[in-house]
Amino acid sequence: MAEATDSEVVVVTGASAGVGRATARTFAARGANVGLLARGEDGLEAAREEVERAGGEAVVVPTDVADPDAVADAAETVEDAFGPIDVWVNNAMVSVFSPAAEMTAEDYRRVTEVTYLGYVYGTQAALERMRPRNEGTIVQVGSALAYRGIPLQSAYCGAKHAIQGFTESVRTELIHDDCDVQLSMVQMPAMNTPQFEWSKSRMSRKPQPVPPIYQPEVAARAIRWAVDHDKDEFWVGRSTVKAILGNRIMPRRLDTYLARGGYDSQQIDEPVDPDREHNLHDPVSSDFGAHGPFDDRARDRSYQLQASMHRRALALLAGLVAAILSVLFGRRAASTDAE
Numbered sequence: 001m002a003e004a005t006d007s008e009v010v011v012v013t014g015a016s017a018g019v020g021r022a023t024a025r026t027f028a029a030r031g032a033n034v035g036l037l038a039r040g041e042d043g044l045e046a047a048r049e050e051v052e053r054a055g056g057e058a059v060v061v062p063t064d065v066a067d068p069d070a071v072a073d074a075a076e077t078v079e080d081a082f083g084p085i086d087v088w089v090n091n092a093m094v095s096v097f098s099p100a101a102e103m104t105a106e107d108y109r110r111v112t113e114v115t116y117l118g119y120v121y122g123t124q125a126a127l128e129r130m131r132p133r134n135e136g137t138i139v140q141v142g143s144a145l146a147y148r149g150i151p152l153q154s155a156y157c158g159a160k161h162a163i164q165g166f167t168e169s170v171r172t173e174l175i176h177d178d179c180d181v182q183l184s185m186v187q188m189p190a191m192n193t194p195q196f197e198w199s200k201s202r203m204s205r206k207p208q209p210v211p212p213i214y215q216p217e218v219a220a221r222a223i224r225w226a227v228d229h230d231k232d233e234f235w236v237g238r239s240t241v242k243a244i245l246g247n248r249i250m251p252r253r254l255d256t257y258l259a260r261g262g263y264d265s266q267q268i269d270e271p272v273d274p275d276r277e278h279n280l281h282d283p284v285s286s287d288f289g290a291h292g293p294f295d296d297r298a299r300d301r302s303y304q305l306q307a308s309m310h311r312r313a314l315a316l317l318a319g320l321v322a323a324i325l326s327v328l329f330g331r332r333a334a335s336t337d338a339e
């Protein structure tokens with residue numbers, strides 16, 4: 001068993017690509033020791049190299065998060081290498097682009113096991129180690145789709161809704177037990193990740209994230225900030241805010257809007273290769289990196305995120321501006337009265 005060090009110990013599931021890959025690099029840049037969990041060994045080894053180049057240390061643990069024993073063993077492996085886990089980021093996911101009428105029972109089972117139960121097993125493994133120390137942070141990488149379902153992704157939307165309910169339930173238990181383990185959920189917008197190249201699809205055209213699209217580094221910065229500031233929930237991107245608030249105000253109108261536009265907004269005008277590999281049951285070979293194929297359309301920053309991260313400073317600035325304007329208008333009024 002490794003002795004605890006001053007270096008932060010972080011576990012990231014789904015670390016071989018996309019948001020998980022970017023998140024691992026972000027924590028490594030501040031010297032963290034990172035446990036990299038995913039199924040794709042090519043991507044995991046490439047992620048290890050990126051973590052080490054960024055200034056951290058990494059241990060690769062090939063893991064299918066749908067297997068609770070494998071997740072528990074992975075947690076033990078990370079602690080053997082680096083010591084007690086400080087941060088656990090649940091991020092691994094799979095999806096199927098398909099109308100619900102064409103989904104199979106096996107499709108639903110597999111998406112639920114990975115995208116929902118994988119978070120449950122990760123949370124359990126983390127809590128088992130964090131509760132006795134009464135410290136640590138667990139982050140659930142969520143989505144605007146945890147609140148607002150869209151067509152063609154019923155299994156994925158259902159899993160994200162389930163994560164939201166599970167997280168709220170467990171958080172109330174932690175509060176009841178006066179436990180200081182932080183449980184956070186970061187709700188993401190559409191991200192430019194490789195999932196759109198390897199997710200199973202029954203559509204005739206290639207899938208895409210619903211615009212506006214953000215780079216995975218935006219998500220990674222938000223996750224890091226949520227960890228540092230003990231946020232229970234954090235919304236990323238103006239589109240996420242609009243989707244969540246819009247669903248609270250006018251859910252039926254959004255049903256109609258998505259029924260009309262939700263199919264085309266998730267596809268581009270290129271045919272899907274019917275023989276392309278998908279990662280529903282097995283990882284796709286080779287390393288895909290953090291980014292998907294939409295670099296030319298993806299945003300590398302979110303002004304809404306920046307505003308949320310600096311809300312106190314913006315409030316102080318707004319107060320200062322208001323005070324200055326009050327003085328200026330007061331002087332002008334006094335000058336007018338004197339005349």
